[in-house]
Amino acid sequence: MKLLFKRVRIELMMGSKSLLVLFSVLILLIFFGCTPKIPSGDPDNAGLFLPGDFEALAVVDSLKGRARHLTVNTNGDIYVKLRFPDSIGGNAALRDTDNDGKADIIETFDDYMDKSSYGTEMKIYNGYLYFSSVTRIFRQKLTGDLVPESEMELILTDTQPPRQHDTKPLAFDKQGNMYTVFGAPSDNCQVDDRSPFSPGMYPCPILEDRAGIWKFDADKKGQFQKDGHKFATGLRSVVGLAWNDVDDNLYAVLHGRDYLHNTWPDRYSVWEGAVLPSEVFLKLKEGSDAGWPYHYYDQMQGKYMLSPEYGGDGKEQGDVDHLEEPVVAFPGHFAPNDIIFYKGDQFPERYRNGAFIAFHGSTSSAPYPQAGYFVGFVPMMGGEPSGPWEVFADGFAGIDTIANTSDAHYRPMGLAEGPDGSLYVSDSQKGKIWRIMYKGDREKFGNAQLAAMEKRKANAPNIKTPDEFNDILIPKGDAKAYWDRKLSKDAKLFNTYCAICHQRNGQGNDRFPPLNGSEWVTGDTERLIKVILNGLEGEIMVKGRSYNNVMPRMDMLKDDEISTILTYIRQNFGNEASAISAEEVEKIRKENEESKGDDAK
Template sequence: MNRLLNHNNGLNIAFVFKKRLLTYGVLFAITVSLFAGCTSKNDGLPPGDPDNAGLFLPGDFEAVAVVDSLKGRARHLTVNTNGDIYVKLRFPDDEGGNAALRDIDNDGKADIIKTFDDYIDRSSYGTEMRINKGYLYFSSVTRIYRQKLTDELVPDTELELILTDTQPPRQHDTKPIAFDKEGNLYTVFGAPSDACQVDDRSPLSPGMFPCPLLETRGGVWRFDADKKNQFQEDGQKFATGLRSVVGMDWNEQDNNLYAVVHGRDYLHSTWPNEFTAWEGAVLPSEVFVRLKEGDDAGWPYHYYDQIKDGYFLSPEYGGDGEKQGEDIDKLTDPVVAFPGHFAPNDILFYKGDQFPERYKNGAFIAFHGSTSSNPYPQSGYFVGFVPMENGVPTGPWEVFADGFAEQEIILNTSDATYRPMGLAEGPDGSLYVSDSKKGKIWRIMYKGDKDKFGEAQLAGMEKRKRTAPNIKTPVENEDMIVSEDDDLDKYKDENLGEGGKLYNIYCAICHQRNGLGNDRFPPLNNTEWVLGDRTRLINVVLKGLRGEIFVNEKSYTNVMPKLDRLTDEEIAGILTYIRQSFGNSASGITPEEVAGVRKANAAE
């Protein structure tokens, strides 16, 4: 009883006593049922929440919220053979970067929650949490650790350092983990760039050739899963051409590594003459790939177009949306090519028997959701499924779980209530899904007749794939949405001056057309950064901005690319528009002011 009184949820004696009574009652009912010879095929599964914890699911599936929120929010998660859940926290507290959850009365809800393991380089990226051969493996952006699991909820064994990445944390520095059958561990060294440009993410900046980042980044490396204190040079490069990978899994059926890959960003805002706003919103594809040793997935020289079904030359290397370039036949073809910016953050091959047979050996994929689909609805924010056999799709991809965002149209990323992040399979075949915004965790179960599962149960999800604004491919111009206020037209190009049009091209993809920003990029309304020091504001555009800043007391760390290739008149127009829009009413910026700051910078 004392252990229960000490856990983080602060359960009191009355609550625990009530839970125990309920448990005994359930056990008694089950015992009576057994003697009566009328056991249910759903014995052992807890009831789902009345509203499936907010989710849309195929017929006869149910969901229960294991926990409504975790203090440190959540990234990836894993489930032990006894049902204990281990979660990688997004914002670790002083007691550790991991959380352990236990359901003691089998009602599907976590009764004990404890944080543990204080370690180096904890960050909002997370990142991974896996169990392999009795060890709990987890990663930060620069390190991979493991601990031997015991009967205790929180492992009390030695914290072993398996791998250290000696480079400081940068963009795309996630460390997903997968294991093969030969004792190897696979992880990613992400590319700290969007497209290997001379000036990262800056309009019209060419790509470096050959891309020097590919020597040590932008790929998957293989290591000994049991060897401690390894560095990158102790491993072997396994595959390349991978800008950003957050989710990997080993498919035991065909004995291959699979990954879901984030495509590059900003096709329209960096190359507005070659790509329209609609093309920037739906391209390039987020690909699901099978990786064999020596494979190349194309980055940064090529991107995959799911509409034209092929690799195309990146604009940084002379592409215009039509040129395919050389040697594309040597690139790894996707297993599935999803629409752009869905942000696939985890993949799980289902091995259980609880779900209907069609799900066996198929791949569940958690789509975290876009931040750069503006001026069209943000996309993703659901869990998809690819039916497969021996590593080959047996049908088109499907929507398995939706409703996480709790919004019909997601204008800004910050509007989404939840964002699906991690996937894990429980010992009974239940599917667990974690959320990165509040730390909610769902357990999804099947309660129907598996032999009768078919098109009728899938019809609702198929309709969502065709019609839901966060899933369907938007119709060009028709599905554009830039604001939720009464005047939807005021941010459209045709109703703006030149400064506003340039803002929509170069700035709105991050700060949004209404200037309110999102979780990753700061707002431009009522902030000292916009309304204060004019020279500093001009330099943000000319020089870009890196490192942590605070806007209205909130921290932001994403890169602001420099836009020094724009003329003085263009920069002045953009800044004047910002200072006189979104509720701002400051004086304009003149081309002469921009020229003066540019000249002063050159003299430094």
């Protein structure tokens, strides 16, 4: 190559007629002889199960700060949004200098940590790197350096404090508009959020300025919600958002509401609570309504149903004619956290323009296996599904049956396409990043290569819809009899009211804090009792990590039931704190009620 460059310089000086030929040869060598080859996958595909002739490697095994969404620049540099608060910088930049697929350089930048910097999005648009916390959207001009040296511009500020379902995923259309989410700070707009038998507020006041998607100018700095335009409504929680260039439409994957059984045990069984409602994949147009909080989608019945907070019982639909029908209705609690439409040509043709979806995995499927924890694929043509949804990558959890969320080794979070058509997947547990590549004959890819993944869809405990009786995670037989016979009173109360969030092993998950070693559990008993009686909302720190969800009021429990539960959690999961008596609960309940009476005056 060096000799060829020298020859070109000589020919330029001499004005040779062969210059055009030599220059053409040079260009061909540059593009076809010097383009980095796709690296080999790891021997075990970095722990993943993939369709035939696909390979995977671990770009990085872990990132300090773990990972949320990610994006890949045209030169292969990877940018990752880190989680708060255990990151040393708001973002991470990764570079592979020797083309082996592994990150050789990892740098963190934009250390803007504060109470609102829990990471959400990372995307490149029009030469800018856009990234977000739950309350703010920033951008930086990409300068060619791994870490951009340009000014960090604040594009949008959400003035409300961080609450549950606050995320800021991003999508950009062809006209320079930016779309983002203002999530609903509620499970289903109940008077007492997540509390058993609490009715829904009607009309739901949250719909006025939350539970929707707003459209903004992607280039305008210093915007607030009032500067945008409400594009779609009825969306409780959206973490994955994407614009599809094929049909020029916005698409979203939704998290369905929680706790159908726990809040309405007279209307929904334990099994129905574990598999419903659907996580839907929607095409959204101007004015679209996805139904929340008045309706949810039932994937088994294939239709919208009236929510129990508004009189539903799993059979009544109500007024649903105006609601946006899903593109695909996935099983409940899969937790879809990212979506991309594949544009490359490295993968076989059937994947082109289809949708990859990262399912982060459930936290509330007990006593059945936790569900999700894989990357799915929806084949599409012209913006419509061209076949049933598929399992594309599985094995992230590292175990076959996930009883508690904390059992999973990894949880797929973000997706990005590289310049060569490779698919990148990030993990929120340890910050691992995979690169998935295709190494076979694109023309020969077909059913034979997909067969093993079809079997996983039908049989894997984290993917299939569990059988109501045979897949419950207790010994087979009469589940109720086993529950009554084997569980002590304290364990039974804990599993009934607490385990769905904090998990049966007390280790919690990304959404709900752990009980083992928690200063909230083993510390001040009065504070702990008040959490049960009054509930808790807003950001708290537990064992050095931030959590921002809702603990419902449990004041309907008797004093002895509360004392039993609290003593159980203070003396299990490795905790060795003192017991709490029913008399202590009774005393604080009376003081609590007197305080509320004084406030009312």
